[in-house]
Amino acid sequence: MDKKLDEYNSDSALHYMFYRPPLHQFLLGRIFKDQVFNNVLDVGCGTGNSSIALSMYSESVTGYDPSISMIHKTQNHSKINYTFELDQLLDNYSLIVFFGSLFYVDDKSFSLYQNKLTRGGFLLCCDFQILYEPVLSKLELYIDEIEYDHFKNLDSYNTNSFVLIKSEKFETEFSCQLNELTHLLLSESHIKKQLIQKYEISNIFKNLIEELMIHYSQNEIKIKANLFYSYYRKNSI
Template sequence: MTTSGGTGDRGRSAYDSERLAASYAFDRPPVHQQILKSARLKRPVGRALDIGCGAGVSTAALAPLAEYVIGLEPVPAMLVHRRSVAPSARFVIGAAEGLPFAPASFDLVAAAGSLNYTDLSSALAEVARVLTPEGTFLLYDFSQGRYSRTGDALATWFKSFQQRFPSVSGWRPLVVQELRLAGTGLRLLDYADIEIPIQMSLDDYLRYVLGEVNVDSAIARGDDSAEQARDWCHRTLVEVFRSGEMTVVFRGYLATLAPAGNGCSHV
């Protein structure tokens, strides 16, 4: 779920990392799949595009919704495991602000947290350009797994995690209801807040948080070694998971948009 990618020290993309690519490919909980199950499309479509696809997990999640899926990613390092993650998809290097596709190429376009790194008006106009007149744009995102249904221990721990491993620059908040869609060629059809509960063990959660971009960036800067980061996270999480598995809640949203000239309902 990257597009131009956050930037770290000396202009390095925070997503230009073999370690991060492996974690995004194999250690992320199945949140994309759960959110996309909420998409109220009338039927599977022919061609779909996943903008800022990262390691390809979000691309694979589009497979039930389209016969042919393309993942677009600007950081080549993120795609090293693409054949394992989404073997039936095709992948292209490119940016959201200049999609390398002809007009009206896709019946469905999706972007999962990737447009937060873009020139938003340009990216939205490009989405409108490559959508077919009856096409659908699924814009969605979700927070990090910082909440639990069994108390505040995980939320408290996550605050200390963010202090220990500060966020990288480049990300900007995106509020769907405040999008300036006039002139982009898109209109909003539907919006829903979503909570995705995922049952996770200590080991599951540890693999997940160690693959967060802020941890990887700290390791790349030399602030921590991979072993030091793992030791700190494991030591501080043991008490949080003392009762065993925990239901971790990922809070997100799903917005459905369509070409502005299309008066038909997709949902």
């Protein structure tokens, strides 16, 4: 994880800590079903939402993120050890997960991670894309597409160590309150840049939620999201 790490600053970490949509557990349940793993590495764990979801399927989880700000916002959990130091990672994980982080992983870093996976172990790349367009339209915000590939998988790397088990893209819907939606919008750096231009930065949260209340009087909104995953097994020989 070695590019665009400036996006993961302390302000983003704060919004990540306050709210993330309930999609991690939903997606993992669809993939793993009854599978259980000995120990899991969660690469790019952020403030720990993905690690907490993974703890339901493992005896122990290592949540790794190079952003100290993100790690400082994680919550203590009996099954999870969080770290921002690569040398704290083990060499025998039975599952490695890239939840919305594979885009930031270059070839050298990927080689390091795959060497920490046991033979016959599993690797999951997954992500979700929140479809903000209906909300942004009401706010009269028009955001350019960003350089980000939600569906990036191992096809992007020079490796023949893995066999694809299954891959899928599908759409779902979740509900959130307006204060949660505000945190979601402000956690997206490309959207926040436009919001800063629209509102005074010192009152951005207050002004944004007040405008949302004009358009959504019930204080709750349904949002659609695209979900993606590719699930692999490492060769045993």
